Amino acid sequence: MSEITASLVKQLREQTGAGMMACKRALTEMGGDIEKAIDWLRKKGLAAAAKKAGRVASEGLIAVVQDSSVGALVEVNAETDFVARNDEFQNFARSVANLAVSVNGDLDRLKKSKFSTDGITVAEQLIAMVGRIGENIVLRRSCTLSVKKGVVASYIHNSVGKGLGKIGVLVGLESTGDPKSLDELGRKIAMHVCAARPEAIDRDSLDPSSLQRERDVLIEQAKTSGKPAEIIEKMVNGRLRKYYEEVVLGEQIYVIDGENKVNRVIELASKEINVPIRISGFKRFELGEGIEKREEDFATEVAAQVEN
16 A cells, blocks of 8 residues: 555545545545545545535534533534525534533544544545535534533523523523423523523623723713712712623523522522522523524525526
8 A cells, every 4th residue: 555645645635625534534445546635535424525625504403412411512603594494504503412411512633533434534424524515514612611500401492392482591400309300490591591682690700801991981971970989980980780680690680580680599499499599500502692693585595496
């Protein structure tokens, strides 16, 4: 077998546009024969995938898996919502979410994880799907959440199948209470997180730079009143309390009842089951957040599908 050199891998990559690891594997499988390696890549759909890599992928799915004390979220993007309804795409998202648990949500490790028994990695499977489905597909992000004692509850919004939707939330509740009761409460808290978009569990958990930026804005606004410095300070502190009520989970009005703050809901639930409950963390993924989306009408989208 010919030696698989870096220059040979580079040559194959330039000819096919496939990824470096895919090229190396193709050359290894084909004994260093570059022409056979090209055919191997084409049969796997890997050569065609690179041509689609520059396209914007802002649709797709959020996948969530949850098993008592641990849960995971992943975002898998595609170019159109059509693909999100594809069985292969949905099964891929579910499988990757399960794999995310074993690597603690580390995206690089997740992409290198074995996807199937034949040794194909997640990254290689994704590239193969691009070739078969005909759209750019991206495994964008992943995370996990776990508790030592208690439960990790989940909620999926705009569900299109088990554990699949447009928004996914995980909430960790630390407690020695009844798991069933905790899971029910945790799911409701997760629904609240989905709707209210908190940034932190409590004030101490807020990003210091975000808090300082908000304070600076409030100070400048208060100065326009012409009030004395001590009055301005009180005005700023009052407006900061309002800010906390908007972004701190424990201080938000619970969307389920529209009356109590979340901290009060947890306090009442603790009394009901007679053991302490603490929200230890939450994770919220919304499909496509932060991605600049293309503006296309439906007819154009359909035409694009026909062309592919």
